[in-house]
Amino acid sequence: MRTKITLIFILLLRVSLQGGFAQDNLPKENHTIYCLETMGSIASSGQTPFWIVSNRYGTVPLESGNGLLRAGLFHKQQLKKDFCWTAGMELICATPRYKNTYIQQLYTEVRYKSLLLSIGSKERYNSIIDRSLSSGDMILSPNARPIPEINLSIPEFMELPYTEGWIQIKGDFAVGRSFDQSYLQHHTANPNKAFVYVDHVLWHHKSGFLRLQNSHNNGSLFGIIGFEHWVQWGGESVDPKIGKQPQSLKDFLRVIIGKEGGEGATPSDQVNVLGNHYGSFYFSMGIQNQLWGKLQAYYQHYFEDMSGVEFANGFDGLWGIEFTSSKRPWLKKIVLEYLITKNQSGPMHFIHFDHDKHSGRGGGWDDYYNNGEYTTGTSYFGHSLGSPLILSPEYNEDGDVKFKNNRLKCWHLGLAGDISKHFSYRLLFTAMQGWGQSFTPFLDIKSSVATMAEINYSPPQMKGWRFGGTLAFDTGNMIEKNAGFCLNIRKQGVLKNW
Numbered sequence: 001m002r003t004k005i006t007l008i009f010i011l012l013l014r015v016s017l018q019g020g021f022a023q024d025n026l027p028k029e030n031h032t033i034y035c036l037e038t039m040g041s042i043a044s045s046g047q048t049p050f051w052i053v054s055n056r057y058g059t060v061p062l063e064s065g066n067g068l069l070r071a072g073l074f075h076k077q078q079l080k081k082d083f084c085w086t087a088g089m090e091l092i093c094a095t096p097r098y099k100n101t102y103i104q105q106l107y108t109e110v111r112y113k114s115l116l117l118s119i120g121s122k123e124r125y126n127s128i129i130d131r132s133l134s135s136g137d138m139i140l141s142p143n144a145r146p147i148p149e150i151n152l153s154i155p156e157f158m159e160l161p162y163t164e165g166w167i168q169i170k171g172d173f174a175v176g177r178s179f180d181q182s183y184l185q186h187h188t189a190n191p192n193k194a195f196v197y198v199d200h201v202l203w204h205h206k207s208g209f210l211r212l213q214n215s216h217n218n219g220s221l222f223g224i225i226g227f228e229h230w231v232q233w234g235g236e237s238v239d240p241k242i243g244k245q246p247q248s249l250k251d252f253l254r255v256i257i258g259k260e261g262g263e264g265a266t267p268s269d270q271v272n273v274l275g276n277h278y279g280s281f282y283f284s285m286g287i288q289n290q291l292w293g294k295l296q297a298y299y300q301h302y303f304e305d306m307s308g309v310e311f312a313n314g315f316d317g318l319w320g321i322e323f324t325s326s327k328r329p330w331l332k333k334i335v336l337e338y339l340i341t342k343n344q345s346g347p348m349h350f351i352h353f354d355h356d357k358h359s360g361r362g363g364g365w366d367d368y369y370n371n372g373e374y375t376t377g378t379s380y381f382g383h384s385l386g387s388p389l390i391l392s393p394e395y396n397e398d399g400d401v402k403f404k405n406n407r408l409k410c411w412h413l414g415l416a417g418d419i420s421k422h423f424s425y426r427l428l429f430t431a432m433q434g435w436g437q438s439f440t441p442f443l444d445i446k447s448s449v450a451t452m453a454e455i456n457y458s459p460p461q462m463k464g465w466r467f468g469g470t471l472a473f474d475t476g477n478m479i480e481k482n483a484g485f486c487l488n489i490r491k492q493g494v495l496k497n498w
């Protein structure tokens with residue numbers, strides 16, 4: 001333990017790079033910037049506290065007594081008024097980890113007006129839900145490493161012509177592939193049990209959002225509706241009985257429209273749809289006023305199959321209220337959320353039955369984030385792509401790759417503001433209850449409370465520097481009882497203006 005602590009403080013004295021959210025704050029002129037960060041944490045148990053690990057794009061090791069260095073360069077070049085290109089690269093060195101050095105981000109992008117083509121691995125965020133204070137979007141939160149993909153998008157709301165500024169849209173269409181084969185081999189290395197998973201998983205996702213708001217008026221009501229659709233498909237199972245999965249162009253078209261698999265697909269995919277499909281519907285209403293700020297209420301309805309699409313899983317999903325103040329810097333934003341995933345369209349899944357004799361769709365046991373063939377489910381490098389409250393497979397000590405606790409009821413509160421001109425804070429409080437899975441429930445309900453307090457200081461005499469400290473505590477029996485402390489130092493600056 002002493003060796004680990006010594007290593008952490010050595011790391012804290014060195015200079016490193018951080019690109020996490022830096023590309024969102026680039027200057028407008030043509031430039032190349034660098035971002036530097038070093039980070040280390042200690043904890044009272046064998047695991048790092050929940051909110052020090054979660055929603056950090058999979059960079060912080062779960063094992064306690066860890067440290068990491070980040071190195072990033074990001075470039076922007078404006079070629080014409082409506083045309084520009086950007087590129088970014090970020091390296092991370094973290095310990096303890098099965099591989100200490102890896103590429104976190106590597107991408108290039110071309111933008112024409114509102115349309116963006118992005119190729120590579122980038123920390124994207126598409127949700128209407130706040131990134132830093134929410135417990136996590138159920139489809140894609142900032143919890144896991146980015147999947148390398150080709151993504152064509154309208155990333156920000158764009159006014160539709162001939163609507164006089166009342167209707168705005170955004171969305172994306174993407175294809176990608178997993179590169180976590182070596183991690184899965186390492187994580188599932190259990191001499192007492194062999195775990196089945198699929199290597200080289202292919203991904204497809206698309207989304208669309210429509211906002212109704214008078215964009216020419218700073219104070220107005222607004223409403224947002226949207227959807228996200230994600231699919232795992234292709235790849236090759238380590239189980240020779242399953243083997244290589246269909247991944248032709250024709251199969252890709254089946255995946256896009258959600259059609260059943262053809263010859264070569266598993267029996268389950270031939271009966272249902274090809275691949276592992278899941279997604280969500282978004283609903284949001286609010287009011288924005290220049291005098292006091294913005295208030296919105298939202299609901300993200302999660303679905304795994306047609307029963308969820310038809311809302312047979314009741315009110316399962318993420319419910320939230322978000323308030324942003326324009327007058328009180330000491331309390332800039334408040335987020336209150338309630339996550340419920342207990343219904344899952346019922347505890348049983350009746351696929352084969354006589355529809356003429358018995359009413360009902362015959363669906364149930366949605367088993368959120370899990371799938372029969374794609375056993376890693378909605379995870380990448382062991383981290384949940386969606387809400388971290390449905391504990392990621394990396395928490396499984398036996399090497400299993402599935403989500404073992406997906407029936408939850410959770411309350412979450414997030415606060416952020418400025419203590420002074422140079423000090424800012426962020427507070428998170430989450431109370432969780434878990435029932436396990438429908439077919440493998442816990443004998444007793446498990447519960448935990450995870451809290452976090454974060455302070456950041458940007459000294460006025462040291463431009464581009466930021467110093468941060470985080471205290472976090474976990475109680476209960478759903479995650480380990482724990483207390484931890486994290487320090488980070490960050491430097492960002494312009495390497496060259498062009």
